[in-house]
Each structure stands twice: as C-alpha cells, then as structure tokens.
Amino acid sequence: DIQMSQxxxxxxxxxxxxxxxxCRASQTINKNLAWFQQKPGKAPKLLIYKASSLAGxxxxxxxxxxxxxxxxxxxxxxxxxxxxxxxxxQYQDYPVTFGRxxxxxxx
Amino acid sequence: EVQLVESGGGLVQPGGSLxxxxxxxxxxxxxxxxxxxxQAPEKGLEWLGRTRNKARGYxxxxxxxxxxxxxxxxxxxxxxLYLQMDSLKxxxxxxxxxxxxxxxxxYALDYWGQGTLVTVSx
Numbered sequence: 001d002i003q004m005s006q007x008x009x010x011x012x013x014x015x016x017x018x019x020x021x022x023c024r025a026s027q028t029i030n031k032n033l034a035w036f037q038q039k040p041g042k043a044p045k046l047l048i049y050k051a052s053s054l055a056g057x058x059x060x061x062x063x064x065x066x067x068x069x070x071x072x073x074x075x076x077x078x079x080x081x082x083x084x085x086x087x088x089x090q091y092q093d094y095p096v097t098f099g100r101x102x103x104x105x106x107x
Numbered sequence: 108e109v110q111l112v113e114s115g116g117g118l119v120q121p122g123g124s125l126x127x128x129x130x131x132x133x134x135x136x137x138x139x140x141x142x143x144x145x146q147a148p149e150k151g152l153e154w155l156g157r158t159r160n161k162a163r164g165y166x167x168x169x170x171x172x173x174x175x176x177x178x179x180x181x182x183x184x185x186x187x188l189y190l191q192m193d194s195l196k197x198x199x200x201x202x203x204x205x206x207x208x209x210x211x212x213x214y215a216l217d218y219w220g221q222g223t224l225v226t227v228s229x
Contacts (some may be wrong), residue, residue: 032213032214034215034216036152036216042221043204043219043220043221043222044152044204044216044219045219046215046216046217046218049209049213049215049217050213050215055215055217087151087152089152089154089216091213091214091215094157094168095154095168095170095171096142096154096157097154098151098152098153098154099151100151101151101152
C-alpha cells in the first residue's frame, strides 16, 4: 500500500497568515493527489484534485503543488472559515489511501 | 444539485451485521464510480472500497481490512448504493461516508454524504 505522510500534524496560525501543509507519498503517485478540508461533524470537502487543480467553488487562496512523492497545500491569506482539518489522498493505486490529517488551529 | 444521503447506521453487537444505504440525487448514478470511506473517532479517513460504473461492469474493489466482511452493491435505477457489513468488530466503529468519484478522467472524490454513525459494542 502507498503510505501518505502529512506534516505538520497540527499548525497554529493567525488570520491573514500564509500557511503550507506537506504530504509525502511512499512511492511515486505522479499527480494523482487530492486535498480535502473537514470541519468537526462534517463530511470532507474536495479542495484540490490532480495535485494542483482547484475544485469548483473553492476560493483561489487555496493552491496545491507537487508531483511524484512530494506535495503541498498552501492557503495564501487565512480566513476564519479556514480553521479545519486538512487531509491528502492518493488515487494512483489501490487501495486509495489518506494522510492522517493536519489540524489548522487559531493561534 | 448533487446530494448523497447515508442511512442505516446504529448500534450493533460484535459479530453482528448492518446494511448502510446511500441515496443519490442530482446526477446519473450509473455514470459514476462510487466509494465508501469511514472515519473512526478522532482518526483519519479510511477508504473501504469502490464500485465501478455500468460501463466497467459494476466491478468492485475493497480494502484488505474489510474485503472478506463487507460487500458494496448498487441499484442505479433506484439511485442507491449499499454497504453490507458482516462479522462486525469493535474497531469498525466509525462514521461511514459514501462518496462520488468524478467522471472527468480523474478519480477524485468530488461529493460526499454527511455520514452515518456505526457503533459496534456489546
């Protein structure tokens, strides 16, 4: 199975900050990576697919980059609504696997 | 508007069975692969399996952790997806989500239901 390692596990930041979350795959996944945002008690929401494509309705302050084994999700200017948990997911191979998540909390 | 609504969760004893349903609306179910994903309390997301679309013969794939116990099925004419769970274990306690796989040539999960809670406990 392809292992997905996310860092950091927790990130403290302030409104207006730029933050970056990293996801590393245990083997190459080309650009077959998605990022999700999840709030407590809610379903995950697709933010980024194919490593860098913005999903419909997602604000442009979110961006994704990377290919192969190293990926990142950046939020250019944090808004209050952005404090949530972010997870990466690879769909290069079965089984589909997720990172353990990064909790973005208010500093 | 695309909507996915899970139902059927609840409390079940270890060794028991449960069948979850996912009602789909706002799109043509037969065009899409569909997944089941779960999330145990305070844990990350875990992919359980996939049913491919009509064009791919509705074939299924499973995670090793559930392969011999869970079965994914679908009834496109009723816009429904199912997850039959047998021989349940306490570690199967989780919120269970159905999710749609995009048809854009990619395999991202673009829509998710709100989830249904399954608690396995004596």
